[in-house]
Amino acid sequence: MKTHFQTIVIGAGSGGMTVSIGLSALGKDVAMIEGLHVGGDCTNVGCVPSKTLIHEAKNFRAGMNPDNALKETIRKRDELRDIETEEVKEIENLTFIEGMAKFTAPKKLAVTNAAGETTEFSADNIVISTGARPRQLKIDGLPDERYLTNIELFDTETAPKHLVIVGAGVIALEMAFAFQKLGTKITLFALDNRALTTAIPEAAEAVQASLDRKGIITHYGATAKSFDESSRTLTLAQGDDEIVVDDVDQVLVAIGRVRNIDSLGLEQAGVKSDARMGISVNSFGETNVRGVYAIGDVTPTSAFTHSANAQGRRVVQRIAFPLLPMAKKEPIFPNAIFSDPEVATVGLTSAKLESSCHKNAIKRIRVDLKGNTDRAYTDGIEEGFIIVDAVRLTGKILHATIVAPHASEMISFFTLAISQKISLYKIYRLVYPYPTFSSAILKVGDFFMRETLTNIVGEIKAYLRYRFARPTK
């Protein structure tokens, strides 16, 4: 058996697959090591089953059996996993190795298989793409069979009557809306004081209005105290108050993720990492050790399948064509949350906006779908908007957040506009099909033009005064 490769990829998730398939297609001699399932979180316990479930839930109606939606989700997930597993084993130039990898030196790995046998492998390049796992929560008195994370959730074949969800981030919200549609009663609580703390507050407000209208109960600033099995009650603490949640069937813990870096033996390789931020890399995915790369959830900058793929593509180019010029900066990563309505964002985060620009240098434009698009009228849409932050006067777009039924499909317009530095003046000249939610983009342009042209002297003054001023709180 071969033990040296041009590149070894640790982890067969989205990022690892991108690198393995990409390099082997270019004729490089590649090994991919995986300890669990091909496809990683995305295929097995993430995007694929969650989006399948969301789709099933959308088509679910009274009178149907919700368990069928869960079983179909599992069936499709298993089918895709099988296909991907077979495909990986048939790729030319790619050796698939099952086992857990641990560095013994900068370019050496000890891989232990399920039988406990360890083999040493070495490579010119090693790519770490081991991803992350759910953060766990201890709830006193809660029996194991009632405790779920996204891992156990997608092996569940019976829809709970009452599901408690801990957390108010992406997974928590996507599953709250999906299970609500399947007829499950949902109680969601979180330590945070609102949903979606990574998004702008307006997005959280819109999603909260939808949660409320759908009868999903939410408690913020709340923590779990204990669970009583005999009465199936969960007691929460919210400040000095106690909240008692009755008739709980299962508890889904979705309070964030922990990077899978602790058992990799990074210290033997000399790879720098940090418990909170993960493995530090430059924009090319290079760690501090030459020839060792990291991509995806183990890095500080990427927590999505598409960003892991994008990083993987850059690493492929770096390894295969080291002399080819390459953009210094990573591309812009959009993100999308498949809640109801969807939330999609691209560009600077609020924190980054605040720290890099004076607030008077920025114009925030908000166009609500309701009242501004006839599609919201025909489709009976209540929540939703497009918010754009742009530089005053120049109309350069810095950030866009869309809350809309298909925000995930609409956001790429702004990814393109931001990447190509297309100002709101140009966006104002475009024609958008009627009746769509996208036609709200036209109103964003209108609003900017109206405010700018009717006060051109004021806008020029503000631009000159604040554009390069220090940011203030």
Add this chain to the structure above:
Amino acid sequence: MKTHFQTIVIGAGSGGMTVSIGLSALGKDVAMIEGLHVGGDCTNVGCVPSKTLIHEAKNFRAGMNPDNALKETIRKRDELRDIETEEVKEIENLTFIEGMAKFTAPKKLAVTNAAGETTEFSADNIVISTGARPRQLKIDGLPDERYLTNIELFDTETAPKHLVIVGAGVIALEMAFAFQKLGTKITLFALDNRALTTAIPEAAEAVQASLDRKGIITHYGATAKSFDESSRTLTLAQGDDEIVVDDVDQVLVAIGRVRNIDSLGLEQAGVKSDARMGISVNSFGETNVRGVYAIGDVTPTSAFTHSANAQGRRVVQRIAFPLLPMAKKEPIFPNAIFSDPEVATVGLTSAKLESSCHKNAIKRIRVDLKGNTDRAYTDGIEEGFIIVDAVRLTGKILHATIVAPHASEMISFFTLAISQKISLYKIYRLVYPYPTFSSAILKVGDFFMRETLTNIVGEIKAYLRYRFARPTK
């Protein structure tokens, strides 16, 4: 009563409203004349009720009463019409005049109201936006109460058990899919040899596959011979064959539209028009008569609400700020068909492509959603693709057609790319949220890069040889 205005707008549809509201907001003295309903076809018998019905149909499930969907469609349409009618009457600087207008001289109109009284009006500028009406079809033996166009359709409160649709264009297809979801049996026939003759054949094929799977019966190259009321059978001729369609409840005729220009007295104004192409205008909406403009369905270039609006915006600028520089060309008009899946297109039509470029100068890239996007897998999507025609080597995008569940929201990406001349090289560098249908755009970029970079010498040769060559069939 005032009889002279700075501008008179004939027709209170989408285009006319855009001009009237735009100019009156700028302080111009405007009159808008309407013989029927405020809102025109779009609000009353077009986009608004059709999209409401499509939305109701999407949410319809076995056990529900389809008549409620129709009634809700009418209710929402009437509500919007009432709102728009009230709003129009309250706009400052805008006089709303009910009646039918007819030119008596280049800047003079005779307006006859419902009581038969005629008043003369004059204006510095007159904007013709009288739209179009459904083309009628005589079917021997078919009683009036079984005959529908889009006008009567949206006053129907009872879903037919069996609806025959004549035509295979936008309205025909949208209504076929919507009524099929409401449980109506659909038989569609058309003189054309395929659906959607204005779109590329691949789009028609995808939509046809969806029609077939949903059990919608289609007959192409077929014409109506006669209807027998006693047996409720419609007989069609298809070449030498006869097709007998049984148990017909209603027949929806959707075979195109006729411009509303015949009773305008255009000859008195000296405005040039053509029975087939309508009123000829330049890119600013100017007819051959100074101060007389035409926009929307009466012109040769626009048959959509959004294009009528876009033309209206240009006319507002032309009338209000005649000295302000303005782009010579009209903006690019995308279009969208809300079939299932949706079809959206932007850029050069196939005919224009063929007549303006040598076919060897163009690379056509097709990425099917199934097999290329995980979203197609999770959502069980069979048909759908992104097709892009680009100039070889340079990657300049000339045309894009998207067939996908939310194609109407995805197409603006390509409107922006084409307008701003963003090549496929740049699109290749973008990151698209996962899992979306939009991620197929990345594969379009990949495909182009792979084909171009692996054969760069051949591509350069082909580019130099064919880019400026005469087109051939």
